[in-house]
Amino acid sequence: MKIKSSSNRSGLLGGGNWIIDLVKIIDVYPQREQLANIRSQSQGTGGAPYNVLIDLAKMGAPFPLFAAGLVGDDSLGREILQDCRDNKIDTKFLDVTKKAPTSYTDVMTEKGCGHRTFFHARGANALWHGQDLDFSKTKARIFHLGYLLLLDAMDAPDAKYGTKAARLLAAAQNAGLKTSVDVVSEDSDRFAKIVNPALKHVDYCILNEIEAGKTTGFKIRQADGKLDTVALRHAAGALLQQGVREIVVIHFPEGGFARTRMGEDVWQSSLRLPANYILGTAGAGDAFCAGTLFGLHEGWDLQRCLLLGVCAAAASLAHPTCTEGMKSLNACLALAKKYGLRPKMDIVD
Template sequence: MNTITVAGSALTDLVKTIDAYPQRGMLTDITAVRQSVGGCVPNTAVDLKRLAPELCVTAAGRVGKDAFGAYLRERLAGEGVRAAFAEDEKRSTGFTDVMTLKNGERTFFHARGANAAFSADDLPEEALDCDLFHLGYLLLLDRLDAADAEYGTAAARLLHSLQRKGIRTAVDTVSAEGGKFRRIVGAALACTDYAVMNEIEAAAVTGVPLRNGDKLIAENLKEACRALFKAGVSRAAVIHCPELGCGMDETGNFCVVPSLDLPRGYIAGAVGAGDAFCAGMLYAFMKGLPMEEGLSLASLCAACNLSSDDSVGGARSLAQTLALEKQFKRRKL
């Protein structure tokens, strides 16, 4: 497999570094502002293209007829990513104000904009000419999250149609709680080959508890992966969190790879770290790598991301990414 389409949420991020998060009604200083691409589509697409320039990567979504939309097209073209964006005459391009503390902690103020209207009708033929189709983020794509009488959601109908054409499917989501999350994500998983999500999302969709306060319940990770397969995932279920990445393949093989033990001062930000991890796993799926090797690469991609305060500034080539394995040790679990 050498062609991949990343579709869904396309944003412009305004990354604002602040001294402290203020109490309501109080003031804090913004010490730096940087504009960057954001959302699953540009983040994951750029990460993939830098990791493996030989891949044909298409970014598909919906943007406004505005400066942010033009910025996304220009940035993607500069990275060698093919943009296949529908243009919305009424809605603005989605954007996020990312309020970032110097320790990497961040808070998001998000405007969905044109992403809310993105649908299967926006996908041109070239976006469907792919080996692997990755969709994200579920729960932020209103038209695709909408109910469908036959498949549960419009997203599930789209994924099902792609699978019937022989295209492998992958999904990503955002963290949320409650029945809405389980309904929307659960419907999509029934038509998904590869699922990649964090521990909060995996717990929400499977009902398997994975954290007790700040403590990871590591002994439940295997059960959660099994539950994702029971929900319909057919080839690989992957869960990532700050401490580790774990996954199960279609044979039932389960493995865990600890995250890198990064030194104090290395982390400049965590915007897009999950997308970077996902890009590493998508590369592994496309190349047919064993689960453990894929998890190792994905954790290195995430570590590269953490070295920058924006979503793609830390993305590197495969050789440069793999070099981190020799530079840092892994955590002890």
């Protein structure tokens, strides 16, 4: 399937969480009251719009990039604003507040396996309601919002739309933008209450298998850890039934899957990366999302969109932070030739 795009609009507007990640590589995740050693520390980007926009900038996206959200009036907030300017990301919708500090996350990454544990300070992101975001003043083609479940004001109830996020997404669609959402992975029962109302106003829903399962109730991982491809497809179908207008994309370590409203299924295996290649998994999901949105914006066929998604994710895995490992478009795609793809997934009909 080749995606049709509106010719009179260009660019991606990313709104939601703006976070500074403080990534600490530790030797082991400790039991309570035990010690772990911090082997190294680095600082990087965090949050759906921040990661996706920086990734797109590094890939050399041939379209404008716009930021929307809220940062604190502090040094971390100023770093974010400067980083956006350095990467030619328009910040006219990225506001500053004195009411809360800039959000940050301590990311504890276990050396070797790359498993992550997050200690998050919500900060200014919790206050962003998006009411000042005037979609009539942007020519962007896509509005990407994330993360649902981690934006307190956006997750708040709305009498008409269910949530404030759903209201904002509806406003974007009414203004002529395509909408995209991402969700944070959390261990809770809030998914149906918070995520489902937004899906009625979403064109592109891009989630990982955990989030898709939590939202729809399907168990996508079997007891032995193997991907249940039947449950995966059922979850994608359920997300479409809940209102997603065009495409559901679900990503997972083994690759990615897309289902369109027309019933087309597309599978894409991830790259066969050597064991010592992965230095951290933080940001890989957003990198996949950025690659997929790159292709959707440009009207590529879905197979090519997903291929760039897994290649962008592979680039991200080469660095402990979310976006420092990102490469140019051609360099990302070259990773598939260098390392090859995993064997095609065992698809059960």
